[in-house]
Amino acid sequence: MPLKPSLILASSSRYRKELLSRLRLPFIAISPDVDETPQPGETPEALALRLSVAKAMAVAANRPGSIVIGSDQVATVDGQPIGKPGDFPRALAQLRALSGQLVEFHSALAVTDGQRVEKADVVTRCRFRRLTDQAIEAYLRAEEPYDTAGSAKAESLGIALMESIQSDDPTAIIGLPLIALTGMLARFGLDPLDAPGAPA
Numbered sequence: 001m002p003l004k005p006s007l008i009l010a011s012s013s014r015y016r017k018e019l020l021s022r023l024r025l026p027f028i029a030i031s032p033d034v035d036e037t038p039q040p041g042e043t044p045e046a047l048a049l050r051l052s053v054a055k056a057m058a059v060a061a062n063r064p065g066s067i068v069i070g071s072d073q074v075a076t077v078d079g080q081p082i083g084k085p086g087d088f089p090r091a092l093a094q095l096r097a098l099s100g101q102l103v104e105f106h107s108a109l110a111v112t113d114g115q116r117v118e119k120a121d122v123v124t125r126c127r128f129r130r131l132t133d134q135a136i137e138a139y140l141r142a143e144e145p146y147d148t149a150g151s152a153k154a155e156s157l158g159i160a161l162m163e164s165i166q167s168d169d170p171t172a173i174i175g176l177p178l179i180a181l182t183g184m185l186a187r188f189g190l191d192p193l194d195a196p197g198a199p200a
Contacts, residue, residue: 007190010059010070015155019176020069023192025185032058032070044074044081045121048108053119060114067188070110073175075149077101084149091140091151092133095161099131103150107172111184118184122177124167126154131161 009020012031020027032055038047049072056070075082077098085091103126110119139161145153152158154165154173169179182192 006063006066007185008059008063008066008068010055010068013175015174016071016176019171019174019178020181022178023182023185025190025192030059030063032056034058036072038081044076044079044104045106045108047081048072048074048106049110049119049121052108052110053112053117056110056112056117057114060112064114066113067185067190068112068114069176069181070112071176072108073149074106074108076104076106082150085146085151087146088140088144091146092136094151095128095131095136095140096133098128098150098152099136100128102127105150105173107169107175107177109177109180109184111181111188113188116188118187120177120180120184122167122169122172122180124165124169124173126150126152126165126173127163128152128161129163135161 007025007027009016009027009029010032011029017029034051034054036051051072052070056068060068085094105124107122110117139157143153143157145151145158152161154162167173169177171178
């Protein structure tokens with residue numbers, strides 16, 4: 001039998017690594033060297049898609065014969081992007097501003113073999129509860145979500161900040177939409193249900 005192509009995650013994110021490991025496909029992670037500066041007039045959706053493709057292609061260029069996954073997430077309120085806070089004061093200000101607001105998370109995904117590219121943008125809409133400063137500070141001290149856009153980790157205690165979440169894929173909010181990814185990988189010949197690690 002011919003060997004299947006190797007799978008690479010073009011990311012240094014531990015969240016994306018943990019998500020991809022759910023599919024039980026052997027993979028390695030390589031951090032892509034990509035400038036993430038938005039282009040003038042670029043929409044959040046276009047930015048997330050462009051960066052996911054750029055990350056995948058940057059790694060694929062040095063790994064011929066591999067299947068490479070790129071992903072990027074941009075959070076927005078009223079169409080304006082929200083970045084990662086980086087520290088407690090910025091996260092506090094960010095969650096104060098997001099209290100009671102509807103936040104859209106664009107979780108973009110790209111898969112390439114170096115020639116063909118498939119891409120998708122999976123949108124998650126999160127309605128934040130009306131939050132007191134006491135609740136915000138308690139959450140930030142418990143979880144320290146300073147490397148997360150929107151200052152909330154919905155996969156853990158951050159779910160308590162939410163009033164509702166709407167999405168076609170519950171993994172998209174964490175940063176790697178596995179439903180869309182599974183279909184893409186299958187079309188590149190890496191079906192998780194037809195792999196050595198898959199349940200019998």
